[in-house]
Amino acid sequence: MSKYRVEAMDPAAEGEGFPQWDAHPLRGRFAARLYPTVAPSHQDISFQVIGPSGPVVRVRAAKGPDQVSFRGLPAVLARKADAEPRHIKDGLNTALDHLQDAARSAGLSRVVIGGPAEETCNPLAALLVDRGAEGVVQASAMIDLSRTAEALRADIRDSYRSLTNWGSRNLSLSFVNAANPDRAAFDRFPDFHARIAGGRRRGDDYWQVYWDEITQGRAELSLGFLEDGTLAAGSIVVWAGGTAYYASGVYDRDRFDKPLGHWPLWNTILRAKDAGLLRFDLGEIPARGHADDKELSIAFFKRGFTSGRSLRLKWTLAV
Secondary structure: OOOOEEEEOOOOOOOOOOHHHHOOHHHOHHHHHHHHHHOOOOEEOOEEEEEOOEEEEEEEOEEOOOOEEEOOEOEEEEEOOOOOHHHHHHHHHHHHHHHHHHHHHOOOOEEEEEEEOOOOOOHHHHHHHHOOOEEEEEEEEEEEOOOOHHHHHHOOOHHHHHHHHHHHHHOEEEEEEOOEOOHHHHHHHHHHHHHHHOOOOOOHHHHHHHHHHHHOOOEEEEEEEOOOOOEEEEEEEEEEOOEEEEEEEEEOOOOOOOOOOHHHHHHHHHHHHHOOOOEEEEEEEOOOOOOOHHHHHHHHHHHOOOOOEEEEEEEEEEO
16 A cells, blocks of 8 residues: 555645745745636646655646646646655655546646756656656746845846836826725726726636735735826736736836836836845746747836846646
């Protein structure tokens, strides 16, 4: 009889002792709350592996229409920080077996898993390679907030510095956060988002998750107003595990010939630094040929705020 067993668990559970469990909003408990509103048809199969000394691996995963992933995001496999290496290896093997069995039983052909891109092969990567998984690099624009504000500003694209100055003169910013939980101000953002996007694309349950994060002190909404009081810019930043994530940004580009997003975003970066966060993730930079013109334009905007990059691997494991 195996020393390792699998038991179901809540993907939004606390992550004590599992540092990878809530290290980033898109891989942590924020995503566990948000993505059921984005992909409700996916069936959650999150679980943990119990070894001889207790829980050793935790997994966020769901069965979707064409793969096992985490509701379209790569599945998360988090290791117990102080577990013995042999228990980690055996626990990860048990987890991978369980994920492949879940895919096979659902008639799915692959499991998609996320992991760090490191110079040395970590235990999960080694096991995935041995199982014949294919790894693809995913890059995001990442700011190291431990650097001085002067160093961060020097890293901004030259043309953006003048745009941040212009924005600071023409936009007045206000903030909705745990210290100022103004629901009426918050509710302006979904309406603004719908107007700029050409229609509401997310339901009330989606926006409620953001509101809950704000009131719990894990997110902040920034609103930018013109001199006449017109709302022209808005963004939401969510954080977990020392990482701030630029979750949503909306700007009324028809208001001026100059872009409106630079000053609000730069101000948000500085506020994250002042709040003691360690990193600011501006979001994925897609590879050319795998994104449309709008996505490439957004990636160009993000790259203008930092030369820093964070690399991760998206593994596809055939069943």
